[in-house]
Amino acid sequence: MDRELTYQMPFTRLRKLGRNSGRKAYPVLWWSRWLLLASFFGVLILASTFDDAIQRWQSSVGLPPLTSFVAVLVLFVAALIVLRRTAFRQTKARANFQSDVRLRRDDGGIRIATDDIEYYLKWPGISQMLMEHDGVVVSHGNLFFLIPDSAFVDTQERNGFVRDVFGRLSEEARSRSERSMRAVLDAAAIPARP
Numbered sequence: 001m002d003r004e005l006t007y008q009m010p011f012t013r014l015r016k017l018g019r020n021s022g023r024k025a026y027p028v029l030w031w032s033r034w035l036l037l038a039s040f041f042g043v044l045i046l047a048s049t050f051d052d053a054i055q056r057w058q059s060s061v062g063l064p065p066l067t068s069f070v071a072v073l074v075l076f077v078a079a080l081i082v083l084r085r086t087a088f089r090q091t092k093a094r095a096n097f098q099s100d101v102r103l104r105r106d107d108g109g110i111r112i113a114t115d116d117i118e119y120y121l122k123w124p125g126i127s128q129m130l131m132e133h134d135g136v137v138v139s140h141g142n143l144f145f146l147i148p149d150s151a152f153v154d155t156q157e158r159n160g161f162v163r164d165v166f167g168r169l170s171e172e173a174r175s176r177s178e179r180s181m182r183a184v185l186d187a188a189a190i191p192a193r194p
Contacts, residue, residue, distance in 0.1 A: 032086075040072070096115075099114040101113070101114055103147060109125065110145075112145055121145070123169070127176065129166060129169065130144075135148040135150075147161075159184055162181060
C-alpha cells in the first residue's frame, strides 16, 4: 500500500476493542476467569442450599461454623492469584521487556524506541507528567512511559529534561502535572552550585 490512511477512533470503540482483544488474544485466560467466577458463585449457592448439612458436618468434626466459607474464599483468592501470575507470564512471553530503550527529544516531541517498537509523542499529545520515586513519567492518555533516573547522568540533567518537557506541555497538561512536578520544577529553577 503506497498511501497514508486517515481515520478516527472513537473512545467507545477503543473501550470495546480492549475487551474484545483481551478475550481473543488470551482465550484460555479469559474463559478461566469466567469459569472461576461462575464456580465461586455456584459453590456459594450450594453452600447456602446445604447449609444445615455443612454446619452439622463441621460441628461433628470440631470445626468452627464458618470454616467452609473461609475455605471457599481462600481457594477463590488463590485461584485469582494463579490466574494473575499466568496473565503476567503470557504478557512477558509476547514482548521483550529487557531490551534497551532509546529516548530522543526534538522540536516536535519525544521519540521512545527499542529494536522492536517505536513511539513518537508529539508535544501536544503529552497529556501529563508525573514523578515516580525512580524516574519521570510522561503519558498520552492511559499510555505511560517511565524514564528512569538511571538514564540521566545526574539529577541536574533530569531536572533540565523535566523543565524542558514541562515547558512544552499544553496548559491543560501543565495543570494536570503541576502538583506532581512542582518540587522538581522548583529544584530545576535553582542554578547549580559550583
